[in-house]
Amino acid sequence: MNKTNSQPQKKRTLYTCIYALIIGLVILACAIIIATISTQRGKTNQEVGGSEDLVEVSGSSYVVPMFGATVCKDYSSTKLQFNNSLKQWEIHKAVDFLVGEDANVAAIHNGTVSKVYKNHLEGTVIVIAHSNGLESIYKSLSENVKVKVGDVVSAGQLIGTASDSMAEEQAMGAHLHLEIHLNGDPVDPNNYLSLGNK
Numbered sequence: 001m002n003k004t005n006s007q008p009q010k011k012r013t014l015y016t017c018i019y020a021l022i023i024g025l026v027i028l029a030c031a032i033i034i035a036t037i038s039t040q041r042g043k044t045n046q047e048v049g050g051s052e053d054l055v056e057v058s059g060s061s062y063v064v065p066m067f068g069a070t071v072c073k074d075y076s077s078t079k080l081q082f083n084n085s086l087k088q089w090e091i092h093k094a095v096d097f098l099v100g101e102d103a104n105v106a107a108i109h110n111g112t113v114s115k116v117y118k119n120h121l122e123g124t125v126i127v128i129a130h131s132n133g134l135e136s137i138y139k140s141l142s143e144n145v146k147v148k149v150g151d152v153v154s155a156g157q158l159i160g161t162a163s164d165s166m167a168e169e170q171a172m173g174a175h176l177h178l179e180i181h182l183n184g185d186p187v188d189p190n191n192y193l194s195l196g197n198k
């Protein structure tokens with residue numbers, strides 16, 4: 001009598017265990033999929049900026065010039081990249097940071113402002129000369145820049161805000177086009193800034 005009663009009980013327990021196992025596996029699979037998707041998004045749409053991104057290069061400190069921006073076009077000295085504004089392929093020896101209109105732009109390194117100018121193709125531009133043969137060049141800025149030629153600036157200091165003033169890259173919207181030149185030649189900003197996209 002006892003034996004016949006305990007059989008359905010055992011079966012119920014077995015089914016409960018199987019259901020629990022299946023639910024557990026489904027939850028695990030969902031977690032893996034979500035983790036994979038967020039990792040992929042992180043790779044293609046990397047947020048940059050912030051004091052934690054301070055990088056030491058040969059004893060000098062460099063900071064990412066924008067907070068919470070995404071790198072929308074990276075530096076390459078060899079790969080052709082399509083320019084949606086000019087509708088042509090080009091070599092882009094700069095890094096473009098995509099942000100909202102009027103987002104703050106900071107100096108990447110201590111230096112002296114050597115040029116502030118504006119033209120149709122590049123928009124409003126600030127050039128900062130650094131002590132080690134480096135120049136940082138900030139294009140597509142808003143007109144109301146925060147510095148003038150001769151100003152001494154420190155790494156992380158606010159120098160202006162981003163806009164879509166650069167006709168060459170206007171299709172990108174408000175962004176910062178950052179070039180770094182070493183002894184007059186463009187070099188990869190990724191060598192100086194922790195952009196996390198390489």
Ligand SMILES: [Zn+2]
Binds near residue numbers: 073092094177
């Ligand atoms: Zn650019």
